[in-house]
Amino acid sequence: MDKLVIHGPSQLEGEVRISGAKNAALPIMMGALLTPEPVRLSNVPHLRDVTTTLQLLASMGTRIVVDEKLNIELDTSDIHSREAPYELVKTMRASILVLGPLLARFGEARVSLPGGCAIGSRPVDVHIHGMEKMGAEIRVEQGYIHARADRLKGAHILMHTVTVTGTENLLMAAVLADGVTVLENAATEPEVQDLCHYLNKMGANIRGIGTSTLTIEGVDELKGCEHAIIPDRIEAGTYLAAAALTKSRITATHAEPRHMTAVLEKFVEAGAKLDIEEDRITLDMRDRELKPVDIVTAPYPLFPTDMQAQFLVMNCLAPGRAVIEETIFENRFMHVSELLRMGADIRVQGNKAITKGVDHLVGAPVMATDLRASASLILAGLAAQGETVVNRVYHIDRGYECIEEKFHKLGADIVRLTD
Numbered sequence: 001m002d003k004l005v006i007h008g009p010s011q012l013e014g015e016v017r018i019s020g021a022k023n024a025a026l027p028i029m030m031g032a033l034l035t036p037e038p039v040r041l042s043n044v045p046h047l048r049d050v051t052t053t054l055q056l057l058a059s060m061g062t063r064i065v066v067d068e069k070l071n072i073e074l075d076t077s078d079i080h081s082r083e084a085p086y087e088l089v090k091t092m093r094a095s096i097l098v099l100g101p102l103l104a105r106f107g108e109a110r111v112s113l114p115g116g117c118a119i120g121s122r123p124v125d126v127h128i129h130g131m132e133k134m135g136a137e138i139r140v141e142q143g144y145i146h147a148r149a150d151r152l153k154g155a156h157i158l159m160h161t162v163t164v165t166g167t168e169n170l171l172m173a174a175v176l177a178d179g180v181t182v183l184e185n186a187a188t189e190p191e192v193q194d195l196c197h198y199l200n201k202m203g204a205n206i207r208g209i210g211t212s213t214l215t216i217e218g219v220d221e222l223k224g225c226e227h228a229i230i231p232d233r234i235e236a237g238t239y240l241a242a243a244a245l246t247k248s249r250i251t252a253t254h255a256e257p258r259h260m261t262a263v264l265e266k267f268v269e270a271g272a273k274l275d276i277e278e279d280r281i282t283l284d285m286r287d288r289e290l291k292p293v294d295i296v297t298a299p300y301p302l303f304p305t306d307m308q309a310q311f312l313v314m315n316c317l318a319p320g321r322a323v324i325e326e327t328i329f330e331n332r333f334m335h336v337s338e339l340l341r342m343g344a345d346i347r348v349q350g351n352k353a354i355t356k357g358v359d360h361l362v363g364a365p366v367m368a369t370d371l372r373a374s375a376s377l378i379l380a381g382l383a384a385q386g387e388t389v390v391n392r393v394y395h396i397d398r399g400y401e402c403i404e405e406k407f408h409k410l411g412a413d414i415v416r417l418t419d
């Protein structure tokens with residue numbers, strides 16, 4: 001398995017181009033199953049999860065054309081399978097997002113249960129109950145969700161918790177349903193909004209985009225469209241965190257600062273100087289001192305759980321005490337034990353990580369079992385003294401496009417070793 005070897009401490013400078021958002025690209029690609037006409041997607045990030053999604057769609061009969069600019073055309077006019085098998089779903093939880101589109105367009109779907117993963121149990125009860133309310137018959141047998149419906153019917157659905165993929169799955173089920181669906185307590189994440197805009201381009205009728213109540217008037221069919229994926233706010237935040245940690249100045253280009261308000265405010269509270277333009281964010285931490293910041297993760301527009309691990313590393317090097325409370329996933333401190341091995345002072349109490357800033361971190365071999373935890377270990381390695389080897393780069397490749405090339409271009413001493 002590949003590993004990344006980092007020699008720190010690094011001084012970063014220059015510009016980094018932010019890629020399209022993983023968490024927008026995946027549902028939007030699955031949404032191609034809703035129409036027999038081709039959809040053309042641009043700004044799709046080059047990620048392992050995107051490859052897995054292409055494999056999943058291809059296994060169902062989707063024709064895929066990738067042009068020289070890496071735009072992706074998906075043509076689902078000849079779908080012959082309505083199944084998402086365990087082998088693919090186990091590597092990417094977002095595969096559950098084929099359930100809504102398959103059920104809505106073909107009246108049946110067989111999707112492996114995604115199961116628990118490193119950051120928590122991650123049930124899909126909201127997805128299932130919502131589709132049942134829309135008239136689907138659902139059985140869960142031998143690890144698979146079997147769903148059937150002649151035609152889904154509009155329904156009033158109050159989701160008991162705010163769920164991003166749950167909202168997306170129910171949206172994609174509702175756009176082809178008979179009648180009006182109201183989704184209450186819907187997620188308002190920019191990635192959910194991007195999916196709504198894309199579906200409306202296809203001819204769907206979704207109102208309330210960006211609010212917690214979405215009203216969807218079902219239509220008989222959807223058509224093809226062209227769509228550019230929004231920038232990845234978590235990738236942008238991760239590079240800015242690297243600059244903060246290494247007392248550097250970098251600019252994230254092709255970003256969307258309007259999606260990052262909570263995170264950008266925390267960078268300022270942490271002592272960074274920010275210069276924000278239309279689609280560029282410059283963070284300057286040169287000759288400035290990191291300050292500890294208390295954080296509570298919460299659904300958008302509040303502070304995202306996907307940036308928690310990166311800010312935890314910043315707190316490790318900020319003189320003083322800070323508390324980070326993780327309210328979304330019950331087991332999302334996998335990075336803590338590895339950071340302790342690098343000399344951090346962190347105590348985990350329930351869903352809180354309490355840090356006392358140390359003067360410096362020391363490089364070590366480390367490994368994490370989820371995406372953002374792994375990213376945070378790269379950040380720690382960039383700031384630490386000596387060599388850090390980040391094992392199981394597999395997780396990073398799920399969500400960060402060419403991470404070592406981007407950091408290398410910013411001046412980091414980082415190389416990938418392939419076994």
Ligand SMILES: CC(=O)N[C@H]1[C@@H](OP(=O)(O)OP(=O)(O)OC[C@H]2O[C@@H](n3ccc(=O)[nH]c3=O)[C@H](O)[C@@H]2O)O[C@H](CO)[C@@H](O)[C@@H]1O
Pocket residue numbers: 023026093094120121122123124125126127161162163164165166191304305306328329330
């Ligand atoms: C592909 C994708 O977009 N992944 C993102 C998505 O994951 P994902 O959509 O899986 O996360 P959810 O928003 O669904 O999870 C939020 C909370 O709701 C709970 N829950 C969820 C569904 C359900 O049916 N029942 C239930 O109880 C989960 O266990 C969790 O505690 O949102 C998360 C929260 O912002 C992000 O960390 C992930 O990066």
Ligand SMILES: C=C(OP(=O)(O)O)C(=O)O
Pocket residue numbers: 023093094306371372399
């Ligand atoms: C948890 C994440 O992704 P996923 O939902 O795909 O596991 C993430 O992007 O941080």
